[in-house]
Amino acid sequence: MPVAGLEILLAGGAGGLGSASAELLKSEGANVIVSSRQHGIRADVTVADDRKRLLDALGKLYGLVVFTGSPARGEMEEAMRISHQVNYEGPILLAREAAERMKATGTQGAIVLFATMQAVALFPGSTAYASEKAALLHAARILAKECRGPANIRVNVIAPGVMAAGMAEASIASGKYERYLQDGIIPRYGKAQDVARAVRFLLEPDNYITGQVLSVDGGITL
Numbered sequence: 001m002p003v004a005g006l007e008i009l010l011a012g013g014a015g016g017l018g019s020a021s022a023e024l025l026k027s028e029g030a031n032v033i034v035s036s037r038q039h040g041i042r043a044d045v046t047v048a049d050d051r052k053r054l055l056d057a058l059g060k061l062y063g064l065v066v067f068t069g070s071p072a073r074g075e076m077e078e079a080m081r082i083s084h085q086v087n088y089e090g091p092i093l094l095a096r097e098a099a100e101r102m103k104a105t106g107t108q109g110a111i112v113l114f115a116t117m118q119a120v121a122l123f124p125g126s127t128a129y130a131s132e133k134a135a136l137l138h139a140a141r142i143l144a145k146e147c148r149g150p151a152n153i154r155v156n157v158i159a160p161g162v163m164a165a166g167m168a169e170a171s172i173a174s175g176k177y178e179r180y181l182q183d184g185i186i187p188r189y190g191k192a193q194d195v196a197r198a199v200r201f202l203l204e205p206d207n208y209i210t211g212q213v214l215s216v217d218g219g220i221t222l
Contacts, residue, residue, distance in 0.1 A: 018036075110153070110155075113156075
C-alpha cells in the first residue's frame with residue numbers, strides 16, 4: 001500500500017469521481033481530506049482566501065487532486081467567464097500554491113489535475129468548456145517542468161471520457177453518447193472506479209511519470 005499514511009487533498013472531491021477516489025485511497029491507508037463548496041472543508045478554489053485557508057488547514061501535504069469543474073453551459077460570454085474561473089484559473093492556482101507548500105517542506109509529492117476528453121479531441125459545441133480545460137493541460141505541463149529536479153514534484157493530468165458519474169451523467173441519460181456504444185467505439189461507459197484507479201496510480205510515490213495526460217476514455221478519442 002504505497003500511499004498508506006500520506007496526506008492527500010481531494011479538492012472538489014465530493015462528487016462521484018472524487019468519492020470513488022477517496023474510498024480507494026482510504027482503503028489503502030491514505031489520510032484523505034475532501035474539500036468542496038458544500039462538503040468536507042468548505043472552500044471555493046476560485047477565491048484566493050479560500051485556497052490559502054484550505055492549505056493552511058492541512059498538515060504535511062503529499063498529494064493534491066483537483067476535481068473542480070463546471071460544464072459551462074448557457075450563453076457563450078457568461079459560460080466562458082465561468083469556465084475560465086472554475087475549469088482553469090482556480091485549479092491551476094491551487095496546484096501552484098500547493099507545489100510551493102510541498103517545496104517549503106521538502107516533500108516530493110504529486111499533483112493530479114482533471115481535464116476532459118474534450119480537451120484532447122474536438123467535440124462540437126464544447127468551446128467554453130474544452131478551451132479552458134485545454135489551457136489547463138498546458139499550464140499543468142509547465143508546472144511539471146518547473147517542479148523537476150531537486151523539488152521532484154510530479155504533476156499529471158487525467159482526461160476522463162464518458163463517465164457514468166459526475167457531469168456526464170446527464171448527457172448519458174439524454175442519449176447523447178449512445179451511438180458510441182452502438183457503433184462499438186467504446187465497450188461501455190466509464191465508471192468512477194476507473195478514474196479512481198488512475199488517480200491512485202499517479203499518486204504512488206515511486207511513480208516515474210510527470211507532465212503527462214492520461215486519457216481514461218475507453219478509446220473514444222482515438
